[in-house]
Amino acid sequence: MPPNVVARATALLRAVGGAEPTGASTTELARATDLARPTAHRLLTSLAEEGFLDRDTSTGVWALGPEMYLLGSAAAGRYDITDHARAIVHTLARESGESAFLSTRRGDETVCLLREDGRFPLRSHVLYEGVRLPLGVASAGLVILAHLKDREVDDYLERTDLQPDWGVHHSPAAIRHRIATTRENGYAVNPALLVEGSWGIGAAVFDRAGAPAWALSLTGVETRFRPERHRELGTLLLEQAHVLTGLLQPRR
Numbered sequence: 001m002p003p004n005v006v007a008r009a010t011a012l013l014r015a016v017g018g019a020e021p022t023g024a025s026t027t028e029l030a031r032a033t034d035l036a037r038p039t040a041h042r043l044l045t046s047l048a049e050e051g052f053l054d055r056d057t058s059t060g061v062w063a064l065g066p067e068m069y070l071l072g073s074a075a076a077g078r079y080d081i082t083d084h085a086r087a088i089v090h091t092l093a094r095e096s097g098e099s100a101f102l103s104t105r106r107g108d109e110t111v112c113l114l115r116e117d118g119r120f121p122l123r124s125h126v127l128y129e130g131v132r133l134p135l136g137v138a139s140a141g142l143v144i145l146a147h148l149k150d151r152e153v154d155d156y157l158e159r160t161d162l163q164p165d166w167g168v169h170h171s172p173a174a175i176r177h178r179i180a181t182t183r184e185n186g187y188a189v190n191p192a193l194l195v196e197g198s199w200g201i202g203a204a205v206f207d208r209a210g211a212p213a214w215a216l217s218l219t220g221v222e223t224r225f226r227p228e229r230h231r232e233l234g235t236l237l238l239e240q241a242h243v244l245t246g247l248l249q250p251r252r
Contacts, residue, residue, distance in 0.1 A: 005043075008033070008035060008039070008043055009043050009046075009047060011033040011035075012029055012033055012035075012040060012043055012044060012047065013047065013052065013053075013064075013068070014132065015029050015032040015033050016029065016053060016062050016063065016064055017064060017068075017130055017132075018032075018130060018131065018132050019062075019063075020063065020064060020129075020130045021063075021130075022061070023056065023059075023061035023062055023063040024061060024062055025059075025060055025061055025062070026040055026041050026044060026060065026062070029044065029062060044062055047065075048062075048065065050067060051065045051066055051067035052064070052065050052067045052068055053065045053068075054066075081102075081104075081214065081244075081248060082102065082113055082114055084244060084247045084248060085102045085113075085114060085214075085216075085244055086114065088102075088216065088240045088243060088244050089101065089102050089114050089115075089116050089216070090116055091240060092116075092216060092218060092236065092237065092240055093116040093117060093118040094118065094119075095236060096118055096218050096233060096236060097118040097119050097120040097220075097224075098118045098120060098218040098219060098220040098224065098233075099115060099116070099117045099118060099127070099218065099219050099220060100115070100116050100117075100118065100216070100217070100218055101114060101115050101127050101140065101216070101217045101218075101219070102114040102214060102215075102216055103127075103140040103141075103202075103214065103215045103217065104213065104214050105135070105144050105212065105213050105214065105215075106132075108134060108135055108156060108160065109132045109133060109134055109135065109141075110132070110133050110134075110135065110138070110140045110141045110144060110215065111130065111131070111132050112127045112128060112129055112130060112131045112140075113129065114129065115127060115128055115129055120220065120224065127140075127200075127217070127219060134160065134162055134166075135156060135160075136156075136157075136160075136162060136170060136175045137162060137166055137170065137193075137194070138190050138193075138194060138200055138202070138217070139187075139188045139189060139190040139200035139201050139202030139215070139217045139219075140188075140200075140202045140215035140216075140217045141215075142175075142178055142179070142182060142188040142190065142202065143182055143187060143188035143202040143203060143204045143212070143215050143217075144204055144212045144213075144214075144215050145175070145179060146178075146179040146182035146183050146188060146204075147183075147204045147206075147212035148211075148212065153176075153179065157172045157175065157176070162175070166193070166194075167193070169193050170193070185234060186203070186234065186238050187201055187202060187203045187233075187234035187237055187238055188201065188202045188203075189201050189230060189234075190202075190219075192222060197221055197222045198219060198220075198221065198222070199219065199220060199221070199222055199224075199225035200217055200218065200219040200220075200225075201217060201218050201225070201230065201233045201234055201237060202215045202216065202217035202218075202237065203215065203216050203217075203234070203237035203238045203240075203241040204241060205241050205244050205245050205248070206245045206248075207248065208248065208249060214244075215241075216237050216240055216241050216244065217237070218233055218236075218237060
């Protein structure tokens with residue numbers, strides 16, 4: 001097997017997943033994965049032949065294929081907590097009026113799994129199902145990173161440079177400062193660092209081993225996330241995160 005072929009193929013699958021539901025072209029996927037276009041096209045075609053991808057012949061856009069659905073369904077029993085979380089995300093949206101989310105950790109990233117909009121008419125559109133963001137980016141990624149062990153945080157920041165894609169506010173020093181604040185408060189705040197005027201607050205959800213494996217978060221416009229409301233929203237998130245963590249623990 002040629003070196004890195006698996007890593008390249010899985011990078012393309014993740015890129016296609018991140019482009020759902022609209023899909024993406026070969027050129028866009030090659031750019032997203034730093035692959036030469038001919039290489040990307042060859043791998044995409046091979047994945048399509050195995051059923052992992054579909055391609056719209058009229059537009060050339062790639063989308064996830066039926067084999068991904070079947071494999072995902074088979075793995076859902078071990079990894080999918082959305083059935084437990086759906087009511088909690090609904091509660092967050094109802095009680096806060098903001099957009100509520102569940103994200104999961106996948107390696108050095110978070111992936112948004114669930115979204116429900118609250119009653120407030122102005123909304124932030126930074127997150128939606130399928131979006132992948134690095135740890136330390138957005139409130140969900142920050143709160144998960146903050147609850148990792150110090151050694152894990154150090155290792156991540158040593159191998160990851162977020163500044164080229166996310167700006168100077170994502171330097172190691174800036175992230176460490178926000179980690180310290182998150183650990184003090186228990187919840188993470190994203191003060192419009194991704195999209196101007198769009199704020200977020202997140203709380204970690206823990207797996208059976210006590211590791212931060214998921215995050216609940218709320219996002220909204222800046223006028224709804226004034227400092228005096230942070231504690232109110234943070235407390236609501238921490239309460240619901242505690243409930244969800246409890247639901248995921250083995251019954252005695």
